[in-house]
Amino acid sequence: MLSRIGNSLFWMGRYIERAEHVARYTKVHYVSSLDAPLALNKENTLESILDLMGQQADYYQKYGQLTDDDVLCFITIDDNNPSSIVSTVNLIRENARGTRDSISMEIWEAINRFYHSINKYDATRFQQKGIFSFSREVEENSSVIKGLIANTLIRDEVWMLISLGINLERAVQICKMILTTLYDVEKIDPAKRGGPAENYQWTMLLKSAQAFDMYKRYYKTNTWRRNILDFLLFNATFPKSLAYNLSYIQKNVQSIAFQEAKGKDSITFKVGKSAAQLQFMTIEEVEDDTIGFLNKALDKLYKLGRLLEEKYLVY
Amino acid sequence: MSDVRSYETYQGVFSGYDLKPGFLDEVFSPEGKVFPHYNLVLDQFKQFTTEDFNELNELAKVSFFNQGVTFAVYSDKARGVERIFPFDLFPRIISASDWDHLERGVIQRNLAINLFIQDIYNKKQILRDGIVPAELIFSSSHYAKAMLGINPVGNIYNHISGTDLIKHSDGQYYVLEDNVRCPSGVSYVLSNREAMKKTLFNLFRKHDVLSVQDYPQQLLSIMQSVAPNSDNEPTCVVLTPGVYNSAYYEHSFLALTMGIPLVEGRDLFVDHNFVYMKTIYGPQRVDVIYRRIDDLFLDPLAFKADSVLGIPGILGAYREGNVSLLNAPGTGAADDKAVYSYVPEIIKYYLGEDPILNNVHTYRCELDHDYSYVLEHMEELVVKPVDESGGYGILVGSNSTREQREELKKVIAANRRKYIAQPIMSLSLHSTFIEKENKFEGRHIDLRTYTLLGKDKQYVLKGGLSRVALTKGSLVVNSSQGGGSKDTWVLAK
Numbered sequence: 001m002l003s004r005i006g007n008s009l010f011w012m013g014r015y016i017e018r019a020e021h022v023a024r025y026t027k028v029h030y031v032s033s034l035d036a037p038l039a040l041n042k043e044n045t046l047e048s049i050l051d052l053m054g055q056q057a058d059y060y061q062k063y064g065q066l067t068d069d070d071v072l073c074f075i076t077i078d079d080n081n082p083s084s085i086v087s088t089v090n091l092i093r094e095n096a097r098g099t100r101d102s103i104s105m106e107i108w109e110a111i112n113r114f115y116h117s118i119n120k121y122d123a124t125r126f127q128q129k130g131i132f133s134f135s136r137e138v139e140e141n142s143s144v145i146k147g148l149i150a151n152t153l154i155r156d157e158v159w160m161l162i163s164l165g166i167n168l169e170r171a172v173q174i175c176k177m178i179l180t181t182l183y184d185v186e187k188i189d190p191a192k193r194g195g196p197a198e199n200y201q202w203t204m205l206l207k208s209a210q211a212f213d214m215y216k217r218y219y220k221t222n223t224w225r226r227n228i229l230d231f232l233l234f235n236a237t238f239p240k241s242l243a244y245n246l247s248y249i250q251k252n253v254q255s256i257a258f259q260e261a262k263g264k265d266s267i268t269f270k271v272g273k274s275a276a277q278l279q280f281m282t283i284e285e286v287e288d289d290t291i292g293f294l295n296k297a298l299d300k301l302y303k304l305g306r307l308l309e310e311k312y313l314v315y
Numbered sequence: 316m317s318d319v320r321s322y323e324t325y326q327g328v329f330s331g332y333d334l335k336p337g338f339l340d341e342v343f344s345p346e347g348k349v350f351p352h353y354n355l356v357l358d359q360f361k362q363f364t365t366e367d368f369n370e371l372n373e374l375a376k377v378s379f380f381n382q383g384v385t386f387a388v389y390s391d392k393a394r395g396v397e398r399i400f401p402f403d404l405f406p407r408i409i410s411a412s413d414w415d416h417l418e419r420g421v422i423q424r425n426l427a428i429n430l431f432i433q434d435i436y437n438k439k440q441i442l443r444d445g446i447v448p449a450e451l452i453f454s455s456s457h458y459a460k461a462m463l464g465i466n467p468v469g470n471i472y473n474h475i476s477g478t479d480l481i482k483h484s485d486g487q488y489y490v491l492e493d494n495v496r497c498p499s500g501v502s503y504v505l506s507n508r509e510a511m512k513k514t515l516f517n518l519f520r521k522h523d524v525l526s527v528q529d530y531p532q533q534l535l536s537i538m539q540s541v542a543p544n545s546d547n548e549p550t551c552v553v554l555t556p557g558v559y560n561s562a563y564y565e566h567s568f569l570a571l572t573m574g575i576p577l578v579e580g581r582d583l584f585v586d587h588n589f590v591y592m593k594t595i596y597g598p599q600r601v602d603v604i605y606r607r608i609d610d611l612f613l614d615p616l617a618f619k620a621d622s623v624l625g626i627p628g629i630l631g632a633y634r635e636g637n638v639s640l641l642n643a644p645g646t647g648a649a650d651d652k653a654v655y656s657y658v659p660e661i662i663k664y665y666l667g668e669d670p671i672l673n674n675v676h677t678y679r680c681e682l683d684h685d686y687s688y689v690l691e692h693m694e695e696l697v698v699k700p701v702d703e704s705g706g707y708g709i710l711v712g713s714n715s716t717r718e719q720r721e722e723l724k725k726v727i728a729a730n731r732r733k734y735i736a737q738p739i740m741s742l743s744l745h746s747t748f749i750e751k752e753n754k755f756e757g758r759h760i761d762l763r764t765y766t767l768l769g770k771d772k773q774y775v776l777k778g779g780l781s782r783v784a785l786t787k788g789s790l791v792v793n794s795s796q797g798g799g800s801k802d803t804w805v806l807a808k
Contacts, residue, residue: 001595006595098558101567105571258595
């Protein structure tokens with residue numbers, strides 16, 4: 001496989017996963033805030049959405065103040081924001097277009113339809129349809145595309161590199177969502193922590209990760225910080241957890257016949273080590289400094305992505 | 316003409332159908348009868364209402380759009396606007412006997428052109444014998460000195476040829492142009508057929524239409540037949556300028572349907588006169604390249620030094636026989652308008668046969684007799700400079716002013732070698748669904764055929780691309796001028 005194609009497949013996977021997570025996070029947080037049971041500060045919600053993408057500064061550079069319409073448009077359909085969902089979808093399609101001889105016609109058509117449906121949104125249409133409808137369009141398209149990736153590709157390097165991108169990006173997004181939630185919780189008046197306000201944030205986190213129902217089935221209790229963190233970080237059977245995704249990253253990296261020397265500097269070794277560490281880690285070990293743990297995890301994931309690109313996917 | 320309309324033939328979507336006097340209609344005879352090979356289609360179409368057609372039309376359009384069968388129209392927006400190549404649901408049908416004639420004709424023609432290309436880069440016998448003026452070839456901007464003395468595998472230069480044909484009012488096919496550089500459009504032929512099978516499947520049940528789906532397989536076997544060595548299964552690739560090229564869809568379609576990599580110049584490099592591609596496992600050797608980038612951009616060491624699309628040193632590898640290129644560089648010297656006028660002589664010279672297909676009669680202004688004819692009959696002729704392309708410098712006599720003609724006469728007198736003239740050809744008409752009018756009308760069409768030549772292999776795609784001039788009365792079928800296309804059926808014997 002051409003290195004350039006490898007690079008495109010890897011990034012196609014990452015962008016598919018990124019668009020979906022950003023869309024769902026924005027939808028869940030914004031729609032819930034509309035009738036939040038408590039007098040929750042709507043500004044917090046908008047800032048939280050910008051925080052997930054690390055775009056507070058970019059936003060304020062363009063807009064003087066925080067308003068619903070501006071934040072939502074900036075995150076979703078703003079052509080000039082290189083991190084917006086529409087820009088991300090354009091990148092998905094651009095990468096897919098460069099790899100059409102590697103992927104199935106079904107995947108390409110699904111991506112092409114996705115691209116056209118998202119690019120139909122201008123400010124007017126977005127106002128009419130609303131974030132709920134927009135996000136659902138992103139989520140559904142993303143599910144169809146990932147379904148076709150799962151069901152139409154040979155399990156060779158093409159599939160593995162796309163999956164690698166998807167799993168790596170999902171691990172990144174989960175870490176970022178938990179981090180943003182932890183910051184949001186810190187903003188709550190200390191006297192009110194542990195109450196409904198905090199509970200609300202944790203529920204939002206589960207829903208943003210599409211983890212609410214499975215969490216309840218697994219623990220059969222209400223939302224509780226420690227269980228939620230345990231579930232999203234270390235549960236080896238839930239496909240959105242950090243540990244689950246790292247074990248898949250490990251499998252994919254091992255299966256791709258990269259030519260590399262064995263040893264501590266090899267990608268296989270580094271990924272294997274991180275995955276093994278997570279496998280035997282418990283929530284007690286990170287509870288006291290979850291933010292520190294997450295920042296380190298993110299750092300490792302970013303480094304892994306860079307290493308992969310530098311070693312095999314440059315052209 | 317009014318008596319023609321009253322025929323029972325012209326009902327439903329065909330009511331008010333006009334026959335244009337002096338032109339050949341592919342579907343209806345001048346007496347208002349349907350040509351026999353169109354009977355079944357007409358029977359079915361007459362049962363459709365306008366609404367049915369609009370619905371089918373939309374279906375086909377959506378299918379093309381979703382598949383990304385589009386070409387980019389560049390504008391000031393960062394992302395180009397994408398258009399589908401308009402597609403008409405009324406197929407163009409070619410009878411078995413007509414096709415047999417055409418197929419033999421294009422093979423003969425392209426075999427002769429191949430021998431001609433070999434000759435002009437080696438012995439130059441045809442030039443020495445004075446059949447084709449040497450000056451004409453050596454002055455061509457497409458003549459590649461780098462090709463001198465190169466004999467590619469199987470002695471094939473024009474592996475892929477796109478011969479453009481029209482049907483004239485005398486009922487005969489004429490060759491309009493030979494395209495032996497990177498003829499495009501074949502992906503539309505296959506996509507059109509797919510769209511037709513999805514929308515009008517009933518028609519296929521009633522007709523025995525020859526398949527076009529084997530083209531990618533045939534192209535691949537042509538590529539393999541000219542691979543430099545036969546020890547291993549050769550690695551074949553399609554070389555594209557990239558996703559921003561307007562024909563990128565076609566490049567990726569060909570790679571995908573042949574099951575071979577689509578590469579860009581930056582994916583390839585040359586080491587010790589061998590070509591490699593950069594893969595995630597390290598360098599891998601490449602044997603055959605179907606390149607869709609122009610000669611000039613192929614190798615910055617040999618041609619255009621500032622090309623970023625090309626691969627430095629690839630021509631050295633080619634010269635050493637370590638890689639095969641489709642089509643060979645320098646083939647362009649054989650497909651300009653002046654050489655076109657010599658093709659009948661070229662066929663006779665190399666094959667000792669009479670040409671099967673007609674050339675449009677061409678007056679060469681360098682010959683005294685032709686020159687005086689052109690001066691006297693300019694209003695009835697199309698006058699063209701031999702070395703321009705893209706329609707530049709062409710004068711259509713019937714649409715010109717007296718001043719323009721007088722001006723051109725002076726220009727020709729100063730350089731008679733540079734000009735040729737041809738009678739204005741009347742392209743045949745074909746019923747075409749016109750959305751704006753909500754009915755069928757006659758529109759001018761041409762036909763691009765695709766001929767493949769390999770080592771001891773010849774193949775002609777059964778059909779080709781019928782291009783339609785969608786503007787009423789227009790003879791211009793180019794997609795850039797708002798042209799469309801039709802599925803082209805060759806009926807089995």
